[in-house]
Amino acid sequence: MKLLASDIDGTLYRNYFVSNDIKKFIDEFAKRNIFILATGRNFFNFLLFIKKEEIQYNYSILCNGAFVLDNNFKVILNKKFKKIYIKDILYNLYLMEKNTEIIASHEFEQIIHLPYEKIETFYARLPDQINSLNLKLPKNNNKFINYLKKKEDLSFEYNNNYIDIIPKNINKGMAVELIRKNLKIKREDTFAIGDSENDFSMFDVVENSFYINKKKVNSAKYNVSCFEELINHMIMEKK
Template sequence: MTKKLICVDLDGTLLNSNNEISKETKKVIYEVMNKGHKMAIITGRDYYSSIHVARELFKGSTSGILSSSNGAHVFDLCSNKVIYEHKINSDVLKDLMDFSKSIGIDYMLYKDNKIMIEKIDTYDVDLIHQKNKIEVLLVKDLKDWVGDGLNKIILSANPEKIIGNYEKIKEKYNKIINPVRSMPQFIDCIPYGINKGVSMGEIGRYYGIGMEDTISFGDGDNDIEMIVKAGCGVSMKNGSLNLKKMADFICLTNDNDGIADFLENYVINS
């Protein structure tokens, strides 16, 4: 049996609309891992807002990887170690904050198991807390919290302002940061050259598994690189049109156990 590396996105993919991993999906994933295949979560979420999901999925397992911030931070849950990390340096972060403020775009960051913001009226704090399971902290100046750099900073504004300024940000920080449109009101800024496909390659090398033996699942445009790079790239039925065009297969939706159904048919029973 050829050992596979199976990489899954979180929101809209592994998680259903109730922000949960279904019992059926868990059952099938455990069966796949018990056969010796490797699993990794690769998400746009920050480490602090995704580690609780990874711990739930990989509880009792002998392997399990969480790649967060679109691949900027890669953590092995079994060895409890960061195996790859990529940061935007502090000077770039501070400059980006100044530029964002000048064009009327707010920002937030993750630090020390908290989401940090400067303006409480910009965000739905209760929704952020409920989804991410971590504290939201209001601070005076986020520049004081960047340290020696961060894996990711999130820019936030109404969708029209995000659309109108995305190219400006991309051009100004060309080959310095990689701005990713994660949601209509957000731009996730991560280090240049980093994406989910790059992270999948790093995880494959870590496990000694080639890209021809990878299966990836996603639903959004920030999943395109890992869908294209994988030996078998699978879009959820609820995925974006762009992603579906690039995928090898389209599985059932995240609310209909799409990952479980595909793995049962193409990995367990093949």
């Protein structure tokens, strides 16, 4: 049995769709092996993707590893942090950019900061613990990013102009490794593909890693231009 973990946005889902060739490959692969969708998306946005694209899968790693489910939505892992950890982050962000995008994720629900909503009102609506907080960085964000780096109780995943705040020491790779060990799959039979820095942790725990980027990174075994190149690699491997 083999295990393949794939990022969604920019990897599987490009130009707002998943190609039929990729869907066909995944459908066949997931019948006999383990296919994992690993994403920074929360459950709500993941569900939108699944319903639209009708992708077959065995496990989902959501919120960059903080919330892990099987394909029947049974919870495999549910890591959270106390909302008090982000109180000053929210207030500092609000001072810089009052109408920035903020979404908190708590298991199967999301809490969205409403337009012109006071930050104290949004904070009060949050449950005591959450899986992740996604926010759009302010325009002049260097000072804010340096401020976040001093926060030792949380982990941060950056993606363009957005940042995901998640529990300390949580990432996609940790979740992939958890699933692999639970299913007793050999490391030599593991694959992962992604296009962003938040995918590097997956590359560290699999034997065959594919980075959709021309830039070489130590954790990626192969550089590819698209998901189809991974498919070709796996087909050739069978021969």
